[in-house]
Amino acid sequence: MLLSSVVLGVMATAGTARADxxxxxxxxxxxxASGADVKTLQIRVAGYPGYGAVLDIDGSYGPATAAAVKRFQSAYGLTADGIAGPATFSKIYALQDDDCTPAHFSYAELNRCNSTWEGGAVSAATAKANALRTMWKLEALRHALGDRSITVTSGFRSRACNDAVGGATSSRHLYGDAADLGAGPHSLCTLARQARNHGFSGILGPGYPGHGDHTHVDHRSSRFWSASSCGI
Structure with a gap:
């Protein structure tokens, strides 16, 4: 009984590595555990759900969250125990900028259309929050590909911007949770294949109509992957 109390006490003690x-x-x-702090953690590790999986951002630290934390820890050479403590938080702090975006992506990259984030299919606040989740998944994708740059060619679009580029009327870009990725250090097929491991339920690439020059990733409600030229 004493041991149990000690363990519970440890789990409730401060895990702060430094002020961020x-x-x-x-x-x-x-x-x-549950709460806003769990939800904030889930956003940061949502790019590590495992092949074909999507981590729910629900503020509840269940087995899927623990598994994602383990994969995050392993990816960065930390002890992979699925417990988010000082070492895990320190790595996240090192990866995020003052506005909570990951180090290698920015709101400006995910929104070249309307800096107010208005005019899409959801509120500006929701579109911006969706873009933040996308960026953390892209950060995981980037790290898995050797920390070489990924070029984002399109992100959030207002309806006016979407119409101007001939986007589908139901485009996920209107929700702020989609990104189009251009070729660069990585081929479009490399991006499409690797994205399957990083929490994207929507992946469209070469072989899918209109996607010969980019790979599209998004957070649609059910999985749809199509990039036949890449074997997907």
Whole structure:
């Protein structure tokens, strides 16, 4: 009984590694925890759900969140125990900028259309929040591909912007949760194939009509992957 109390006490103690200008966790997190701090963590590790999976951003630290944390930890050479403590938080702090975006992506990259984030299919706040989740998944994708740059050619679009480029009327770009990726250090097929491991339910690439020059990723409600030239 004493041991159990000690363990529970450890899980509730402060897990803060240092103050961070974006967000600072004040406790160690593990399975069974819940709250806004868990949800904030889930956004940061949502790019590590495993092949074909999508991590729910629900504020509940269940087995899927623990598994994603383990993959994040392993990717960065940390002890992969699925418990988010000081070492895990320190790595996240090192990866995020003051506005909570990951180090290698920005709101400007995900929105070249309307800086107010208005005019899409959802509120400006929702579109911007969706873009943040996309960026953290892209950060995971970038790291998996050797930390070489990924070029984002399109992100959020207002309806006016979407119409101007001939986007579909139901385009995920209107929700802020989509990104088009151009070729660069990585081929479009490399991007499409690797994206399957990083929480994107929508992946369209070479072989899908209109996607010969980019790979599209998004967070649609059910999986749709199509890039036949890439074997997807």
């Amino acid at each position: 200008s974006c967000y600072t966790w004040s406790r160690t997190l593990a399975q069974g």
